[in-house]
Amino acid sequence: MPRSTETPARGVSALTGAIVVRLRKPARLRNLEAPFLLGAILVVAAAVALVELGTGAPFDPSLSWQLLGLGGLVVVVHVVLRVVAPEADPFVVPIAVLLGGIGIAQIHRIDIAEGLTGWDAAATRQVVWTAIAIVLAIATLIVVRNHRTLSRYRYLAMLVALILLVLPMLPGIGKEVNGARLWVEVGPMSFQPGEFAKVALAVFFAGYLVTARDSLSMVGRRFLGMRLPRARDLGPILIVFAASMLVLVVQRDLGTALLYFGLFLGMLYVATGRLSWVVLGVVLFVGGALVASRLLPYVGNRFAAWLDPFNPDFIEGQSYQLVQGLYGFAAGGTFGTGLGRGRPDITPLAGSDFIMASLGEELGLVGLFAILALLLLFVGRAFRIGFSGGDDFGRLLAVGLGFAFALQVFVVVGGVTRVIPLTGLTTPFLAAGGSSLVANWIIVALLLRLSDGVRRGPRIVIESATGDQPRLVVGA
Amino acid sequence: MSANAPGGPGGTGISRHLRRVSVVVLAMFSALFVAASFIQVVAADDLRGGPFNTRTRLANQNINRGPILVGGEPIAYSIETDGDVRFQRVYANGPLWAPVTGRYTLDGLNTGLEAAYDDYLTAATGGQFFDLANAVLTGREPEGAAVETTLDAGLQQAAWDALGNYSGAVIAWEPKTGRILAMVSKPTYDPNALASHDTDAVNAAYEQLDADPAQPLINRAANGDLDPPGSTFKLVVAAAALDSGRFTPDSTFPNPSELELPQSSAVIHNSNEGTCGPGETVSLFDAIRLSCNIPMAELAHELTYVPIKDKAKALGFCKGFDLAGLLDPIEYGCTPQDGLDLSPMYSTPSQFPAFLDAPQTMLAAFGQSSLLASPLQMAMVAGAIANDGVLMRPTLVDSVIAPDQSPLVTIQPQTLGQPISANTARALTDMMVASVDSGAAETAAIEGVSVAGKTGTAENGPGQPYSLWFTGFAPADDPQIAVAVVVQDGGGLPPEEQLSSTLSAPVGRAVLEAWLRR
Numbered sequence: 005m006p007r008s009t010e011t012p013a014r015g016v017s018a019l020t021g022a023i024v025v026r027l028r029k030p031a032r033l034r035n036l037e038a039p040f041l042l043g044a045i046l047v048v049a050a051a052v053a054l055v056e057l058g059t060g061a062p063f064d065p066s067l068s069w070q071l072l073g074l075g076g077l078v079v080v081v082h083v084v085l086r087v088v089a090p091e092a093d094p095f096v097v098p099i100a101v102l103l104g105g106i107g108i109a110q111i112h113r114i115d116i117a118e119g120l121t122g123w124d125a126a127a128t129r130q131v132v133w134t135a136i137a138i139v140l141a142i143a144t145l146i147v148v149r150n151h152r153t154l155s156r157y158r159y160l161a162m163l164v165a166l167i168l169l170v171l172p173m174l175p176g177i178g179k180e181v182n183g184a185r186l187w188v189e190v191g192p193m194s195f196q197p198g199e200f201a202k203v204a205l206a207v208f209f210a211g212y213l214v215t216a217r218d219s220l221s222m223v224g225r226r227f228l229g230m231r232l233p234r235a236r237d238l239g240p241i242l243i244v245f246a247a248s249m250l251v252l253v254v255q256r257d258l259g260t261a262l263l264y265f266g267l268f269l270g271m272l273y274v275a276t277g278r279l280s281w282v283v284l285g286v287v288l289f290v291g292g293a294l295v296a297s298r299l300l301p302y303v304g305n306r307f308a309a310w311l312d313p314f315n316p317d318f319i320e321g322q323s324y325q326l327v328q329g330l331y332g333f334a335a336g337g338t339f340g341t342g343l344g345r346g347r348p349d350i351t352p353l354a355g356s357d358f359i360m361a362s363l364g365e366e367l368g369l370v371g372l373f374a375i376l377a378l379l380l381l382f383v384g385r386a387f388r389i390g391f392s393g394g395d396d397f398g399r400l401l402a403v404g405l406g407f408a409f410a411l412q413v414f415v416v417v418g419g420v421t422r423v424i425p426l427t428g429l430t431t432p433f434l435a436a437g438g439s440s441l442v443a444n445w446i447i448v449a450l451l452l453r454l455s456d457g458v459r460r461g462p463r464i465v466i467e468s469a470t471g472d473q474p475r476l477v478v479g480a
Numbered sequence: 481m482s483a484n485a486p487g488g489p490g491g492t493g494i495s496r497h498l499r500r501v502s503v504v505v506l507a508m509f510s511a512l513f514v515a516a517s518f519i520q521v522v523a524a525d526d527l528r529g530g531p532f533n534t535r536t537r538l539a540n541q542n543i544n545r546g547p548i549l550v551g552g553e554p555i556a557y558s559i560e561t562d563g564d565v566r567f568q569r570v571y572a573n574g575p576l577w578a579p580v581t582g583r584y585t586l587d588g589l590n591t592g593l594e595a596a597y598d599d600y601l602t603a604a605t606g607g608q609f610f611d612l613a614n615a616v617l618t619g620r621e622p623e624g625a626a627v628e629t630t631l632d633a634g635l636q637q638a639a640w641d642a643l644g645n646y647s648g649a650v651i652a653w654e655p656k657t658g659r660i661l662a663m664v665s666k667p668t669y670d671p672n673a674l675a676s677h678d679t680d681a682v683n684a685a686y687e688q689l690d691a692d693p694a695q696p697l698i699n700r701a702a703n704g705d706l707d708p709p710g711s712t713f714k715l716v717v718a719a720a721a722l723d724s725g726r727f728t729p730d731s732t733f734p735n736p737s738e739l740e741l742p743q744s745s746a747v748i749h750n751s752n753e754g755t756c757g758p759g760e761t762v763s764l765f766d767a768i769r770l771s772c773n774i775p776m777a778e779l780a781h782e783l784t785y786v787p788i789k790d791k792a793k794a795l796g797f798c799k800g801f802d803l804a805g806l807l808d809p810i811e812y813g814c815t816p817q818d819g820l821d822l823s824p825m826y827s828t829p830s831q832f833p834a835f836l837d838a839p840q841t842m843l844a845a846f847g848q849s850s851l852l853a854s855p856l857q858m859a860m861v862a863g864a865i866a867n868d869g870v871l872m873r874p875t876l877v878d879s880v881i882a883p884d885q886s887p888l889v890t891i892q893p894q895t896l897g898q899p900i901s902a903n904t905a906r907a908l909t910d911m912m913v914a915s916v917d918s919g920a921a922e923t924a925a926i927e928g929v930s931v932a933g934k935t936g937t938a939e940n941g942p943g944q945p946y947s948l949w950f951t952g953f954a955p956a957d958d959p960q961i962a963v964a965v966v967v968q969d970g971g972g973l974p975p976e977e978q979l980s981s982t983l984s985a986p987v988g989r990a991v992l993e994a995w996l997r998r
Contacts, residue, residue, distance in 0.1 A: 270504075274497045319532055327532065333519045334527030335535045350534045369520040373513065380509050387505075390498045399494050407501065414508040421515035 058344020158211025259427025
């Protein structure tokens with residue numbers, strides 16, 4: 005069926021012409037996507053080739069074969085989209101493929117520096133995880149045919165999110181890495197449940213806020229020219245705040261706490277438009293973070309290393325990684341050393357937490373700007389659904405996913421560039437790590453589904469997902 | 481839209497709120513763009529030179545680091561190896577030259593000329609960039625510049641031999657140009673041991689050297705813990721007295737065999753425990769010639785603290801001098817200073833206390849009273865006297881020469897001013913010549929040469945061994961070389977044998993003679 009849509013017949017009757025036009029419209033988006041995908045794949049191939057040439061390491065064809073397979077899988081995504089979501093956004097998948105591919109090239113580069121091959125190589129594992137992530141994204145696209153069904157599972161999403169948050173805190177399976185407790189280890193497998201919690205929380209918040217925003221918008225007394233929320237409505241924000249602080253205290257990671265709480269505040273603001281919520285939340289969070297930095301030595305160390313990284317007492321200890329990352333950026337300068345020509349491996353975790361420093365070193369400020377622009381474009385595609393979406397649940401969900409993505413980029417890149425204290429989050433699509441890849445590809449699938457719904461869905465729907473009273477929702 | 485139905489029908493509320501959130505997201509990304517630009521462009525140069533910057537260090541190791549030369553012969557050079565680190569630094573006669581070369585280590589904590597001229601040696605200066613680019617383009621091996629020093633290999637060896645096994649230092653320079661001819665410090669170390677590519681071996685060697693109570697890593701000629709200058713400081717007091725116009729070499733002072741200091745019960749003696757010569761009074765000339773303490777203390781009491789302090793500071797006390805010749809002298813407070821790490825080759829400032837009362841000023845007249853000086857400082861005093869009162873800037877480097885033989889840096893003789901009048905300098909020269917001919921410094925005499933000299937025996941505290949000094953120059957009528965010697969810990973000898981006439985003056989003489997008879 006997709007094949008037929010690509011060949012518009014000339015001189016057909018008005019009726020069939022109308023049908024062809026209707027079928028052609030979605031194909032145009034997919035036809036737009038195809039060259040972008042091809043471009044992304046070519047850039048990735050060039051990046052890998054440059055890494056091989058730049059490092060001068062003996063050529064090992066295994067990664068090339070793996071990437072060829074991954075390229076095939078990307079083509080499958082494209083074809084599946086033509087069938088199950090033909091009107092989906094044409095930029096989301098190419099961005100994910102390009103960023104993911106650049107990430108694999110750079111991880112491969114670190115592998116070469118560290119002499120890792122075969123299954124020891126992080127790039128090999130990253131390829132496998134990408135394949136798993138893409139397959140799960142396809143599955144998500146096929147299973148979730150209408151995103152509104154997700155709003156029915158909002159409390160299930162909440163439960164899942166809570167379980168995922170609690171998992172790393174459980175003795176036995178919870179694992180501490182670099183002082184932060186963000187990991188779960190079961191046998192040989194380890195993953196970061198926080199990455200998935202992010203998606204589940206976005207679903208829950210979207211579903212919850214669609215129903216609760218009217219009461220949350222009610223105003224109480226005025227204070228300092230601001231209308232404060234009513235005291236009885238403070239419950240949810242206090243609960244989320246408490247959960248974030250629990251994450252901060254038990255998982256000892258400011259970034260994760262900031263991500264969850266920021267996600268909630270962002271979505272709350274978009275849903276209610278009440279600045280007072282945001283002010284209240286920011287005050288609560290900054291206060292909590294300051295108290296935590298005083299009371300928790302690990303968080304305090306990160307603060308101290310952030311404020312004074314070149315302190316001789318820190319530079320070989322708690323700020324070593326940060327400073328070596330900064331030296332990497334500086335070594336790269338404007339145009340970078342060239343792929344494979346720098347020494348990004350000097351920085352600890354150069355392929356995961358500090359991949360932006362690695363990329364900044366070898367691709368320079370120019371490359372870093374391009375990557376940040378791609379990440380920003382991804383957020384932009386999500387927000388576009390928020391602007392033009394047909395239903396409020398879908399719009400809020402898209403905004404939540406986009407905002408969480410943006411927050412995560414800010415927290416992790418801001419951490420390595422000393423804008424904020426360093427934390428344990430991963431750079432989406434780029435950093436080595438399976439959980440992050442799977443979670444972000446699921447976000448890709450959800451955004452594809454949501455964007456497809458925007459263009460395909462009826463302009464007027466009866467929204468009954470709230471359960472109680474059917475409500476008329478008019479699409480923009 | 482009504483306040484109680486935000487985002488209601490039409491959903492324009494969400495769009496309006498989302499627009500604001502978009503601005504926040506843009507602001508967040510802008511912060512990242514700005515931070516990245518700052519790090520990679522604005523602050524990049526500073527960061528490249530930052531502490532523990534392994535990348536810069538490794539980049540430098542792939543460059544054929546230029547040699548450090550003495551009379552065209554390398555005392556530090558690089559040879560290519562098969563290892564991961566391409567070039568191995570080698571020091572020819574490392575212990576002899578360690579105070580000059582310093583060391584080049586894989587951890588980047590370089591010292592001496594290796595540190596001061598690191599950028600030139602690794603071709604990292606702006607002027608060398610195009611050379612480097614050109615070398616890469618033409619396939620020629622990039623190479624650092626050579627640092628040609630002012631030192632003389634023969635004189636360095638002579639000073640080394642003369643100092644023998646004593647702990648101490650010798651520094652010799654040309655009073656007319658400021659060029660340092662020899663700089664020896666003992667005990668010393670072999671920088672080859674710290675230039676190894678075996679990090680564990682280097683660490684072990686460093687820890688051993690660092691823990692050694694004899695402190696072999698310190699350059700005692702300019703960066704040691706400093707010693708009280710003792711009687712060599714009488715030259716500074718005499719210079720201040722003559723330049724004040726209130727005294728001449730013939731000014732006389734009472735000549736008791738002991739003197740009780742005012743406002744105190746302390747009693748001072750001359751070093752012979754008797755009077756300074758036979759007379760009722762003694763002249764300033766004889767006080768210097770015979771190196772007597774009591775007349776100098778009387779002189780200082782009349783002169784008062786301020787003129788002495790001013791003269792000491794004009795001659796270089798309380799200042800650090802960049803022996804690498806790149807940076808201007810830096811003035812410090814006249815109190816003990818640490819952390820003079822602005823340039824690796826800044827000398828440790830000699831100390832003249834910020835305030836002395838009358839009895840302390842009288843003690844300062846013969847170099848006690850918490851005065852501290854480096855051999856470099858006392859060589860500068862002798863040098864200024866030798867050069868008609870004009871003080872030259874001391875430097876270890878003549879020039880930096882690019883691989884294509886073009887000079888990158890040429891260090892010209894530079895005057896630091898005239899701390900002493902020419903007449904005073906001549907009068908002081910006469911007193912110093914008399915001291916060598918028929919006074920306290922007779923053991924510095926060289927047959928057929930008029931030598932100007934002054935000895936010093938400085939107390940380090942009750943029961944502590946003396947620091948034994950000599951400073952002087954020759955020939956007295958046309959000075960070619962000035963020298964300062966310190967022998968620490970009394971030369972390791974019993975107290976009655978700790979004499980500057982037998983320990984430090986002969987070392988000075990040997991150095992002067994080696995230069996004049998070269």
